[in-house]
Amino acid sequence: MTDLIDAMYTNRSIRRFHPDPVPDHVVAKLIEAATRAPNGRNAQPWRFIVVRDPEMRQRVGEVYREAWDHYSPPSRLAAVTDPRERKRVEGAYHLGATMGTEPPLLIVVCSECEPAAGSDGRHGSGATVFPAIQNLLLAARAYGLGGCMTTIHRFREEKLKEVLGIPENIDTYAIVPLGRPAEKFGPLRRRPVSEVAYADRWGAPLATE
Ligand SMILES: Cc1cc2nc3c(=O)[nH]c(=O)nc-3n(C[C@H](O)[C@H](O)[C@H](O)COP(=O)(O)O)c2cc1C
Incomplete structure (x- = not known):
């Protein structure tokens, strides 16, 4: 087991996959781990739809592709010149095109509608489901x-809900493709602590050693 x-x-985000199936007991463990996350009032409003059936994956993938094409026309990729950033964006386009065919498993993470303070009133903020996804x-x-x-x-949520038969009172937050990676894990590109953390008040440098 990998150390935490x-x-x-x-x-890092893996967007290219080998086709090997993920065993049922592993999927169950992953969802169990997800449900160990903190959540508001311990209400546990999350629901996970495990999509493995090839036809259903394809239909979910079509919705994702449509949304991806809307958000990211090819001109966006063409505008990326930094080689490392280009690699990341190419991966995202690859997933846009293959979500329904390459990853052996998609987990659609849903939650009962529970508009939270500070949210747009319709969708909850996701504050309860994102720790579970992580x-x-x-x-x-x-x-x-x-x-x-x-x-x-x-961007196409209603279509996804229709494909999966998700009731009106349930929102969808994420589609998580999963599988044996066909690309390498980490390291991650992130800004150093000194650029993102302050001591006692905004802007004051935080000692990091
Ligand atoms: C809230 C959230 C939404 C995201 N949505 C997408 C998405 O729709 N498609 C995608 O390919 N990546 C998505 N990502 C992944 C980010 O692009 C990725 O985490 C970021 O670029 C950093 O790259 P890394 O995870 O490989 O370090 C999302 C990440 C977060 C946290």
Whole structure:
């Protein structure tokens, strides 16, 4: 098993997958780990739809592709010149085109509608489901599996709900593709602590050694 700190430091978004199926007991463990996340009032409003059936994956993938095409026309990729950033964006376009065919498993993360303070009043803020998704991704990393948080489908959420028969009072937050990675884990490109953290008040440098 991968050490937790190592998992956090190497768990980059994986968007290219081998087709090997993920066993049922592993999927169950990943969802169990997700449900160990903190959540408001311990209400546990999350629901997870595990999509493995090839036809259903394809239909979910079509919704994702439609939303992706809307959000990211090819001109966006063409405008990226930094080679490392280009690699990341190319991966995202690849997933846009293959969500329904390449990853052996998609987990659609839903929640009962529960508009939270500060949200737009219809969708909850996601504050309760995103910690669970991060737990799921870290647990996947521990099993040598890769995945990616994706939310772009929300441009076409009604279509996704129709495809999956999701009731009116349930919102969808993420589609997480999962599988054995066909690309490498980490390291992650992140700004240093000194650029993002302050001591006692905004802007005051924080000692990091
Ligand atoms: C809230 C959220 C939504 C995201 N939505 C998408 C998405 O729709 N499609 C996608 O390919 N990646 C998506 N990502 C992944 C980010 O692009 C990725 O985490 C970021 O670029 C950093 O790259 P890394 O995870 O490989 O370090 C999302 C991440 C978060 C946290």
